[in-house]
Amino acid sequence: MTVNHSFFRRTAALVAAGSAAVVLAACGGNGSTGHNGHNSASSSAAPSAPASQGQHNAADVTFVKGMIPHHRQAIEMAYLAPSRAQSAEVKKLAADIRKAQDPEIKTLSGWLASWGEQVRAEGVMDHSAHGMDGMMTEQEMEKLKDASGKAFDTAFMEMMIKHHEGAVAMARTEKAQGSYPEAKMMADAITTSQSAEIERMNKLLGKS
Structure with a gap:
């Protein structure tokens, strides 16, 4: 039973770590995409800034x-x-x-x-x-x-x-x-x- 409990704890830890890695990778991917997307949005918004300030x-x-x-x-x-x-x-x-x-x-x-x-x-x-x-x-x-x-x-x-x-x-x-x-x-x-x-x-x- 102790072994089984220990096994289950290790398995759960591995699953949690794997999930965290997936989440982090996804966040990292989204962060990268989001960062690029943010830059893209900023770039597209920049030309319109003077217009919004008076045109x-x-x-x-x-x-x-x-x-x-x-x-x-x-x-x-x-x-x-x-x-x-x-x-x-x-x-x-x-x-x-x-x-x-x-x-x-x-x-x-x-x-x-x-x-x-x-x-x-x-x-x-x-x-x-x-x-x-x-x-x-x-x-x-x-x-x-x-x-x-x-x-x-x-x-x-x-x-x-x-x-x-x-x-x-x-x-x-x-x-x-x-x-x-x-x-x-x-x-x-x-x-x-x-x-x-x-x-x-x-x-x-x-x-x-």
């Missing part, structure tokens, strides 16, 4: 950083209309520009902040904006500020057409090169709305 690229940043001072200047021009414009149509146009572009500036600034980019405070001179598509020079802005009546109406619309054309060109570049969905949607909206306003101003000027 924006350099073209989006350029578009947003350019459009903010562009919009601010358009609003500055529009603020002159109530006290200087003669035409009710020009006053209405200026009000529409302010209504559309002011909220867009807030949205654009929010994107920059979320991307960790610097947002220039309003009123801070942005020298990078000089020479940007459609931007008025300081001399042109002074000329507009000094005008009134019909002369203001004509100068305002001629300058704003040029300004809008610049914005549309920037928006088309964003559509072609950007990757941030919301920025591309705004670029689409800018192209549509400002193209319509260009046509509206050309009609008021008798050019179409």
Whole structure:
């Protein structure tokens, strides 16, 4: 009986050891496969990481950083209309520009902040904006500020057409090169709305 008990104990121990070895081998195999699988998952997840962090690229940043001072200047021009414009149509146009572009500036600034980019405070001179598509020079802005009546109406619309054309060109570049969905949607909206306003101003000027 002692022998049998001893035999059974040894047999049980061997079976347990064998089972443990199988389990360890399986775990080792799974660990290896799991490790490789983890690396594979990490590798496949890595390219999507930037997308989950904003899905924006350099073209989006350029578009947003350019459009903010562009919009601010358009609003500055529009603020002159109530006290200087003669035409009710020009006053209405200026009000529409302010209504559309002011909220867009807030949205654009929010994107920059979320991307960790610097947002220039309003009123801070942005020298990078000089020479940007459609931007008025300081001399042109002074000329507009000094005008009134019909002369203001004509100068305002001629300058704003040029300004809008610049914005549309920037928006088309964003559509072609950007990757941030919301920025591309705004670029689409800018192209549509400002193209319509260009046509509206050309009609008021008798050019179409």
